Amino acid sequence: MMDKLFxxxxxxxxxxxxxxxxxxxxxxxxxxxxxxxxxxxxxDYDGQLKPASIRAxxxxxxxxxxxxxxxxxYMGGADPGEAKQRAFIIGAKSCDLRSLEILDRVFAGGDFxxxxxxxxxxxxxxxxxxCTACADECFCGLMDIRPYPTGEYDMNLxxxxxxFVVDTGSERGAEIVSKHxxxxxxxxxxxxxxxxxxREAISxxxxxxxxxxxxxADLRKIxxxxxxxxxxxxxxxxxxxxxxxxxxCPTCHCFILSDHAGGKGYERMKRWDACxxxxxxxxxxxxxxxxxxSERLRNRYDKKFIxxxxxxxxxxxxxxxxxxxxxxxxxxxxEILKVLSSQALARRQR
Ligand code: SF4
Ligand code: SF4
Numbered sequence: 001m002m003d004k005l006f007x008x009x010x011x012x013x014x015x016x017x018x019x020x021x022x023x024x025x026x027x028x029x030x031x032x033x034x035x036x037x038x039x040x041x042x043x044d045y046d047g048q049l050k051p052a053s054i055r056a057x058x059x060x061x062x063x064x065x066x067x068x069x070x071x072x073x074y075m076g077g078a079d080p081g082e083a084k085q086r087a088f089i090i091g092a093k094s095c096d097l098r099s100l101e102i103l104d105r106v107f108a109g110g111d112f113x114x115x116x117x118x119x120x121x122x123x124x125x126x127x128x129x130x131c132t133a134c135a136d137e138c139f140c141g142l143m144d145i146r147p148y149p150t151g152e153y154d155m156n157l158x159x160x161x162x163x164f165v166v167d168t169g170s171e172r173g174a175e176i177v178s179k180h181x182x183x184x185x186x187x188x189x190x191x192x193x194x195x196x197x198x199r200e201a202i203s204x205x206x207x208x209x210x211x212x213x214x215x216x217a218d219l220r221k222i223x224x225x226x227x228x229x230x231x232x233x234x235x236x237x238x239x240x241x242x243x244x245x246x247x248x249c250p251t252c253h254c255f256i257l258s259d260h261a262g263g264k265g266y267e268r269m270k271r272w273d274a275c276x277x278x279x280x281x282x283x284x285x286x287x288x289x290x291x292x293x294s295e296r297l298r299n300r301y302d303k304k305f306i307x308x309x310x311x312x313x314x315x316x317x318x319x320x321x322x323x324x325x326x327x328x329x330x331x332x333x334x335e336i337l338k339v340l341s342s343q344a345l346a347r348r349q350r
Contacts, residue, residue: 012051025041026063067271087124101312125155128153142319247272
């Protein structure tokens with residue numbers, strides 16, 4: 001869209017403050033002793049929060065598909081209202097951007113469109129950033145994702161000495177630059193080269209970390225071939241059906257609608273559902289197609305590694321590792337993939 005730009009460290013806070021005057025600004029930040037998380041930035045922001053080095057604990061879906069949302073009212077209930085304010089997310093990472101491809105397909109790209117999601121998505125400007133570290137749980141490389149955004153952003157910030165190399169990826173991103181020219185200058189060749197060196201270094205660090213996880217097999221194939229493997233029963237024995245893996249996952253998108261008394265009438269609420277819950281597929285009369293925990297665990301992998309690749313040639317897993325950190329039963333998606341892979345290999349050698 002245009003030549004590479006540069007944003008000085010000192011101007012980063014100024015830009016966020018200006019954006020906070022135009023809409024709601026969420027930034028992915030790091031604070032002492034805490035994991036990277038999303039914070040609301042106001043127009044009196046003092047610039048004290050450090051931009052996050054890796055993806056935040058919260059998945060981006062929370063901004064577009066809230067955990068609980070009023071989607072209708074009747075008989076005098078409180079109307080969902082019209083929150084039409086522009087929003088910005090600063091510091092979304094590459095894996096987060098991939099999760100939006102899945103959510104866009106589900107809520108805005110199929111036979112049914114969700115107006116609540118679409119409206120929030122249209123209002124959201126994405127200012128992404130390169131990862132400058134990797135968490136122990138990160139395995140985006142296995143999902144063919146680089147640790148720096150390669151598209152799907154309005155603007156991207158790559159940390160280098162003294163500031164950020166800036167790319168614009170859309171008209172919206174270009175508009176931010178033209179509206180706030182005072183914060184941007186041309187990036188020097190040396191700064192762009194430094195960015196490339198940083199990208200190579202973080203890619204290498206991720207590869208080294210994932211060394212033991214190298215799976216030379218098609219994940220679709222090993223998941224479908226492993227349908228009857230013991231791994232599901234063995235791993236599901238530690239599942240306590242808390243739903244944390246579903247809720248923290250940036251691509252899990254199942255929801256349930258329920259009506260509640262609210263205001264003077266009734267409200268229809270849309271809330272996150274979890275396929276690991278016993279009642280997930282329960283129907284009237286008590287029947288359920290996924291009665292066993294092992295069946296529900298397997299179903300989750302089926303969706304991520306078979307169903308979505310068939311639908312849109314994408315794994316519905318970004319390798320963010322959030323479910324690994326969140327699971328109280330220490331069920332680790334990487335370990336399950338490794339078991340499936342070694343059992344597939346053993347079958348071939350028989
Ligand atoms: S399944 Fe786990 S690692 Fe994959 S996207 Fe969801 S939370 Fe991240
Ligand atoms: S986070 Fe772990 S224990 Fe909780 S539902 Fe998911 S697999 Fe089961």
